[in-house]
């Protein structure tokens with residue numbers, strides 16, 4: 107098996123907090139063989155990391171790759187208008203070419219800014235196209251095809267029967283779960299309570315229990331959405347998701363902005379993880395999730411940039427920076443430190459996806475890591491502070507997933523950047539024309 111030694115860097119292993127130490131990382135095949143003072147094996151390729159920080163790649167636990175082409179096409183609208191007037195018509199208008207271009211543009215952006223693993227929501231068609239693009243990118247991913255069998259204002263192309271939705275997801279799970287040596291895995295993706303029947307949610311809960319598959323949904327994002335769910339179900343949103351059996355340590359719920367104390371208790375008691383998406387929450391005017399309160403209640407919280415249609419950038423380091431700043435907005439400057447948000451962006455994200463060998467630099471773990479060029483960060487401060495507040499993503503030099511360098515000297519190895527952008531631009535125009543939104 108090929109071996110590679112990353113030599114002479116400052117390591118943030120994320121094993122015991124964000125403490126930094128000088129050292130090397132030896133990689134054999136897809137896994138880390140050793141960390142610390144390490145000698146190369148015979149034939150090891152050597153990567154010089156002097157002057158660099160080496161840390162686990164970022165794990166983003168909520169993204170919508172199908173929305174990358176919709177960047178800038180749905181500005182200044184609150185959640186439900188944003189969905190009904192812009193995003194759903196655009197998702198409905200996707201064809202294979204535009205889906206491929208959208209997912210590829212998103213993955214190019216994620217990889218070159220240091221994200222090595224994502225949880226993706228898809229849309230309610232084209233799951234195989236998304237999976238093919240995930241597979242050919244080299245990234246680690248958990249993904250699902252969004253499930254929608256109900257809801258006001260859902261275009262016909264996105265609306266499925268309960269049976270068809272379940273069958274499509276199960277077929278995708280069978281085809282793709284475990285693909286690429288475990289790089290890909292399936293996650294059932296009922297979009298949110300307002301677009302799913304109770305029957306669908308209960309069936310997904312049963313399938314997830316039976317097969318151990320992740321469940322990925324949105325909830326408690328926006329005040330209006332909360333009221334609509336309460337009116338429709340007679341329950342608070344999280345209480346409803348618990349009632350249908352959806353919440354467990356296999357569940358990742360995006361947002362959790364508007365939560366009462368009882369809902370917080372349910373999240374903690376069921377082991378459900380929250381995907382905190384600060385850019386998206388701010389841009390759609392949804393509010394600010396109280397992350398220190400969630401963490402104090404022992405709810406696992408990971409980070410996500412959501413879709414480019416709301417956050418405009420898929421930069422995981424930017425989400426970490428914003429998460430840290432927003433947590434302080436309630437008056438406590440130490441509420442969520444740079445080291446805390448780096449842990450959320452790596453180890454806690456991996457935990458949400460039940461990846462117990464991802465998110466930390468340790469022997470036996472998958473070789474998913476980033477090398478950050480210290481000279482391209484604003485100077486001054488400890489390593490975690492420099493990476494979070496000094497411009498982490500723009501200093502990403504090399505990115506490795508599953509032992510393969512997918513970005514080398516800031517250039518993607520599997521993509522031609524110019525071609526990805528050109529195809530995306532072409533597909534964006536055609537998609538807007540088909541959707542009749544500009």
Ligand SMILES: [Zn+2]
Pocket residue numbers: 168169170227324360412413
């Ligand atoms: Zn989302």
